[in-house]
Amino acid sequence: MSEMQAINDWGLSIDVPLTVSDPDNFAWAAAADMVVVGLGGAGVAAALEGCERGMSIIALDRYAGGGSSAANGGVFYAGGGTAIQKAAGEDDDPANMFAYLKMETGDVIADDTLRAFCENSAADIDWMMAHGVPFEPSIYRKKTSYPPLDKFLYHPDSTLAEPHRSVARPAARGHRGVMRNGNKAWGLGAAIYNPLRAAAIAKGLDFRRFAEARQLAVDTDGRVIGVRVERIADPAAAAAFERAIARANGWMAMLPPTFFGSQISYGIGARYLAKAMRIEATSRVSEWVRARRGVVLSAGGFILNNPMVRHFAPKYTASMPNGTLGDTGSGIMLGVSVGAHADLMERVSAWRMINPPVAWSRAIMVNARGERFVNETLYGATIGDALVERNGGRAYIILxxxxxxxxxxxxxxxxxxxFQRDITLLNVLFASKKAPSLDAMADRMGFDRDAFRATVAANNAAARGETPDIFAKMPSDMAVIEDGPCWAIDASADSSTFPLACMTVGGLRVDEATGEVRRADGTGIDGRYAAGRTAIGLCSHLYVSGLSYADCVFSGRRAARAIAAGASSRTPVVASAQSECTLFHSAIADGRPAMPPCE
Structure with a gap:
């Protein structure tokens, strides 16, 4: 099967590139120095940086912009001694930040790239604050998956847990944009996104909403020089489309897809989404937009494209997609259409958050055999990775x-x-399984009796301080598990009452110095750049809260700087970068609603 055939089979309306022999005499509808495809976190960072460097910028988005960056929990991972950290009395520096993040990023990116990220992290916070993004130093110092809504600096990672705290000094690096969305922990990314978009528009950004990128144009040398979009040009049709999408999102995000009643809310949302698709089908015009200096792909990941998830990451098909309607892989596949290399497509960040309640992280989590497999106080994505990748997606919390x-x-x-309270009550009161003793629990759950008994005994000895824990969990974070009665909570990847939120972190390979997209042989594609979740980047190995948003800004600004400087690298790539995406119709047929990201 050809790559283009596969792309079409995955439900994406992407055409083969058009070769333009005479770009100066082609029928362009508009032109700019830089064209941004997808105005989410990475796209807006690229656009604003480009405007500041004197370039003309056109940004295209199938929806109203923002994507998963605006919909998420508003956490931005930054350190090395940011102004906010200093105001809160946090002791951090770039070397300390690097030492910690190296444990999380592995070899997905080069050390020089990670070091550059850490050394410029504080400056990125300053840059955003200068453009109106509100951060503030009210700090929450305890371990948690998400802090109280009146705290805007916290530990969004595993810095407080071993073995990480022995490698690098713990430092709070989760910078939350100051904003409230009622009592919800999502939709808060707008605190960061909205000021950056407003600043870019004030500096001349031409933002074209409801414009879906379908095809790239290249010159006779293979340089990417433009984008074909299908755009809703009529203002009344655009307004009707926006209303339908807003209502679809509201209904589809009302409940996790596995919860009772979700089929009703999702069905209503799907009807509004179908209405939006009908508006697109009857109201769009086709236009070519010229990019004189470069195109930035920043259209998100592909967690909402079920066929792509089944193809690349089948272990995660039963989990809850954590993204927005644009996360369909279209940005990645636009890159593939011109020969770009998509890599690490099997990598998915799965978040098994178990704190709060703290009691869950003090308990033990076991696999299908009844054996512990992870330090339960680690960040949820680290637990989720161990759960899915090395334990068959089966996990149970024993209380x-x-x-x-x-x-x-x-x-x-x-x-x-x-949301933390509701998940706790649902699982403790209604979804847990009870047994009068540990042996009875092993029998009921299908654990190996001896293995389960040995696991509990080893945990209890470590909790009492008699022996070191084999997973480096500290005694102060542990509890002795008494022999009955006991309860098991299903924390598996397909748990219907404890959904496992997931997002894709693979994407296009890029030159880490510029963000220029690479072929499989490491050579660059002139005029084509990628940023955010459309590319491989900082969080493509293990994610921590806010690292994707931080990578969006890091990689988006990097691409704009390279385009402004006229950079084009031809050396083989060592690792990667990132971006954001467009929409997929079979998400409706497959019954996978878009859920609001909450990290």
Missing amino acids: DAKLRKDALRQAFGPETLA
Whole structure:
């Protein structure tokens, strides 16, 4: 099967590139120095940086812009001594930040790239604040998956857990944009996105909403010189499309797809989405937009494209997609259409967040055999990776009577958010399985009795400080598990009451110095750049909260700087970069709603 045939089979309306022999006499509808495809976190960073460097910029987005960056929890990972960290009394520096992140990023990116990110992290915060992004130093110092809504600096990673805290000093690096969305922990990324977009527009950005990129144009040398879009040009049709999409998102994000009642809310949302598609089908015009100096692909990942997930990352098909309607892989596949190399497409970040309640992280998590497999106090994406990649997607939290009581009490604690409370109550009260003893629990769950008994005994010895924990969990974070009664909570990848949120982190290979897209042989494609989740980048190995947003800004600004400087590298690539995406119709047929990202 050809690549273009595969792209079409995945439901993406992308055409083979058009070769333009005489660009100066082609029927362009518009032209700019730089064209940005997808105005989410990476796209807006590229656009604003490009405007500041004197370039003319046209940005295209199938929707209203923002994507998963605006819809998420508004966490931006930054350190090395940011102004916000200093105001909060946090001790951090670039070398310390590098030492920690090296444990998370592995060899997905080059050390020089990671070091550049760490050394420029504080400056990125300054740059955003100068453009009106509100951060503030109210700090939350405890371990948590997401802090109380009145705290805007916290530990969004595993810095407080071993073995990480022995490698690098713990430092709070989760910078939350100051904003409230009622009591919700999503939709808060707009605190960062909206000021950056407003600043870019004020500096001359030409933002064209409801314009879907379908095809690239290249000159006779293979340089990317433009983009064909299908755009809703009529203002009344555009307004009707926007209303339909807003209502579709509202209904489809009302409940996790596995919850009771979600089929009803999703069905209503799907009808609004179908209405939006009908408006597109009857109201769009086809236009070619010229990019005199470069095109930036920043259209997101592909977690909402079920056929692509089944093809590249089948282990995650039963989990909950964490993204927005644009996350269909169209930006990645536009790159592939001109010969770009998509890599690490099997990599998915899966978030098994189990704190709060703290009682869950003090308990033990076991696999299908009944054995522990991870330090339960690590960041949720690290737990999720171990769960899916090395334990067949099966996991169970084991509570004794005291831990169960603690979990219920903590569910109503003043620092617990509504979504954290609801997940706790649902699973502790209604979805857990009870047994009178540990042996009975092993029999009921299908664990190996001896393995389960040995796991509990080893945990208890470490909790009492008698032996070191084999997963480096600290005794202060552990609890002795008493022999009955006990409860098991299903924390598996396909749990219907405890959904495992996922997002894709693979994408296009790029030159890490410029963001220029690479072929499989490492050579560059002139005029083509990628940023954010459309490319490989900082979080393509293990994700921590806010690292994707930070990488969007890092990689978006990098691409704009390279285009402004006229950079074009021809050397083989060592690792990667990032971006953001467009829409997929079979998401409706396959029953996978877009869920609001909350990290």
